[in-house]
Structures are given as C-alpha cells and as structure tokens.
Amino acid sequence: MRIFKLKLVLFLIIFQSCKDDNCGECFTPPQSFSFEIVDKTSGENLFTNGTFNSNEITITDNLYNDEPIDFSFISQNDINIIHINSIGWETETVNLKIRIADNHIFDFYVDAERKIEDCCSYTDYNDIMVLNSEFELNTESGTYVIFTE
Known part of the structure; x- marks a missing residue:
C-alpha cells in the first residue's frame, strides 16, 4: 500500500509539472468574410431587387478541383449578404470562385x-484579394461590396 501511495504522489507531481498555468484561455477565431453584390450603376443590392436568387449561389475552391465551400446567406432585415466563415481555421490557401x-x-x-x-x-492573413470584379471594402461593417453590371 505504501508503494502504491508513493507511485500515486509521483504520478501527480509529474502530471502537475506538465500543466502550464501561465497560459490561461486564449483563442482568437479567424476573421469571417462578407460580400454584398450590388449593381455598379445604381448601387442596389442585386438580391434585394430580385435580380439574383440566393438559392443559385455556388462557391467553389479552384485550388481543390472546384470543391464546394460552406457559406451562409444572411437575408434578415434585407441585408442580403454572402457570409463565409470557414477560411483560416488552419494554415491554408484558397482561391474561391x-x-x-x-x-x-x-x-x-x-x-x-x-x-x-x-x-x-490566431490567424495571420498573408494575402487577401478580390479578383475579376470592382469592389470596395466597407471598413465599418467589414463587408466587401462587389460591383457588377
């Protein structure tokens, strides 16, 4: 019994030495990305005015054989934006279409x-680019406004 208690004490000492109490809880999720598609001339949201239907959105990754990418469409209060929050959870490069x-x-x-x-x-973004379209980043909301004709 005495040997068992000694082993138990040694085990607890070793286990406690592996614990780093200085870290605490620290986790920063990656940035999500939001896109509003608007008419270049009028500035109208093309989902709000009925030009586009949210059920017809497809997002694929060109780097991975056009693998579909998870996204959500936020329509509450006629905000009508495409929202992607699956990028940056790991080290990766994506080229979405x-x-x-x-x-x-x-x-x-x-x-x-x-x-x-x-x-x-945390996630460090080495490069973020919107390609093949004119756009503007709304710094207040963090939403990329994509201009189409």
Whole structure:
C-alpha cells in the first residue's frame, strides 16, 4: 500500500509539472468574410431587387478541383449578404470562385496562416484579394461590396 501511495504522489507531481498555468484561455477565431453584390450603376443590392436568387449561389475552391465551400446567406432585415466563415481555421490557401446561376461574379483569394504565440492561437492573413470584379471594402461593417453590371 505504501508503494502504491508513493507511485500515486509521483504520478501527480509529474502530471502537475506538465500543466502550464501561465497560459490561461486564449483563442482568437479567424476573421469571417462578407460580400454584398450590388449593381455598379445604381448601387442596389442585386438580391434585394430580385435580380439574383440566393438559392443559385455556388462557391467553389479552384485550388481543390472546384470543391464546394460552406457559406451562409444572411437575408434578415434585407441585408442580403454572402457570409463565409470557414477560411483560416488552419494554415491554408484558397482561391474561391463565386457564381450566381450562370454568372461568374468574382474570385476571392486568401493565404491564411494559423499561428500559436504566447499560448494564444490566431490567424495571420498573408494575402487577401478580390479578383475579376470592382469592389470596395466597407471598413465599418467589414463587408466587401462587389460591383457588377
């Protein structure tokens, strides 16, 4: 019995030495990306005015044999934006093609690197590009406004 208690005490000491109490809880999720598709001339949201239907959106990754990418469409209060929150959970490069029905709207390239520093994990974005379309980043909302004709 005495040997068992000694082994138990040694086990607890070893186990406690592996624990780093200085880290605490520290996790930063990656940035999500939102896109509003608007008419270049009028500035109208093309989902709100009925030009596009949200059921016809497809997003694929050109780097991975046009693998479908998860996204959501936010229609509450007629906001009507495409929202992608699956990028940056790991180190990755994506080159997304965003299509609505038969229309290629734009490409979205992201080079993301997941890092751990001082016990905290976060995503560092090496490159973020909207390609094949005019756009403007709304710095207040963080939404990319994509202009189409």
